[in-house]
Amino acid sequence: MTLIKVCGLRLHETIHHVGSLPVEYVGFVFARSKRQVTAEEAAELGGNLPDTVQRVGVFVNVDATELKRIAETAGLHVLQLHGDETPEFCERVKRETGLAVWKAWGVRGDQRDEEVGAFAGIADAVLLDNARGGSGVPFAWSEIPRLRAYLKDTKLFIAGGLDADNVGELVNTYRPDGVDVSSGVEKVGLKDPEKITAFVTKVREQQ
Numbered sequence: 001m002t003l004i005k006v007c008g009l010r011l012h013e014t015i016h017h018v019g020s021l022p023v024e025y026v027g028f029v030f031a032r033s034k035r036q037v038t039a040e041e042a043a044e045l046g047g048n049l050p051d052t053v054q055r056v057g058v059f060v061n062v063d064a065t066e067l068k069r070i071a072e073t074a075g076l077h078v079l080q081l082h083g084d085e086t087p088e089f090c091e092r093v094k095r096e097t098g099l100a101v102w103k104a105w106g107v108r109g110d111q112r113d114e115e116v117g118a119f120a121g122i123a124d125a126v127l128l129d130n131a132r133g134g135s136g137v138p139f140a141w142s143e144i145p146r147l148r149a150y151l152k153d154t155k156l157f158i159a160g161g162l163d164a165d166n167v168g169e170l171v172n173t174y175r176p177d178g179v180d181v182s183s184g185v186e187k188v189g190l191k192d193p194e195k196i197t198a199f200v201t202k203v204r205e206q207q
Ligand SMILES: O=C(O)c1ccccc1NCC(=O)[C@H](O)[C@H](O)COP(=O)(O)O
Pocket: 007, 008, 027, 029, 031, 032, 033, 034, 035, 058, 060, 082, 129, 132, 133, 134, 135, 136, 137, 159, 160, 161, 162, 180, 181, 182, 183, 184
């Protein structure tokens, strides 16, 4: 089964809707973004989710002490690190928080793509994304098999410009462990319940 994460949630109505769907993860963005929430807001929003849905915090280059503080306040299960965090930092944060750590990797970003292999066996998952998080733009999916080979058994999530129209092809062709969506389930900057349902339905149809 393909795991599904819906990211960038900010409103109670959307949380209720996502909580009623077969979705495994919701993401709260703590990085500077139009989707940014505070730890307190995330705690309140996340408190309305069923226990089956794990809460993922999205961070860019935040120090370990602040990560811990936000994770505890917001009740996070997973830390998604979207900046220049090293494998050593991921390992330390995992040890100190006891939480799962996902490393986001901007395909064809500042680092050589081969370096993603350094996170294999350290991060609980690697999330391949466009060079900039939350951009709504896909990267070249033809890169997926090559990058996956560096990751060995580490879980692979795909993000970046996914929507109900293209996720079926992605899942069918590349069989990632999980998919992550944000812009593709929005309408005029807000999460759209119909688009979220269409996305989840499309992913589940591929099983
Ligand atoms: O969503 C943001 O605004 C954001 C800002 C800074 C760093 C990461 C961010 N999002 C991370 C995510 O997990 C998104 O779901 C992922 O990048 C996919 O976004 P999209 O292309 O909009 O579907």
